[in-house]
Amino acid sequence: MTLSKRASWFLVAVGVWSWVIWPTFLRNIWKDDRSWDDGPTGFFLVHLVLTVVSLAIGTAVAWLGLRGTRAGRGAETGASASSERLVGSGR
Template sequence: MISKTSARFLILAGLFNVVVWPRFAKAIVDDDRAWAGEHWHSAPQAFFWVHAVLITSAILIGLGVLVVGVRAHRSAGSVNR
């Protein structure tokens, strides 16, 4: 059983990852190191793919943490009633 405070922390951590990482993804796409030439019209480089995997993983983990936090928060709320 997770406390309501811990559940809130998980929700905040999940939201942070879901909100912050997409903005970082835009920065990577706009970076010249991500492309062999013109952005979106040339081959993506290793810089792009490495960051794409990291960002995707972070968002998926963040979503998982968010789901666990929401479920734990709901569960903690029903126990206190």
């Protein structure tokens, strides 16, 4: 499967967005009075899990986007090279 350049950069942007938003969200939850009562509360733990999972998904999405941008660059230069090989080989 090949991603377009636009789709690849969109995936990278979504991954970066996740890394900007979710740590800020967790800092706000950390400061919330409902997060601590002689240790972390269920409220805090649920939001911690939500943040960790969202960061993992954001990282995976950004990684796929980066791979798509790299493959797109290779395909642009590789397409002309492969067509030259086909022409030169008599096919």
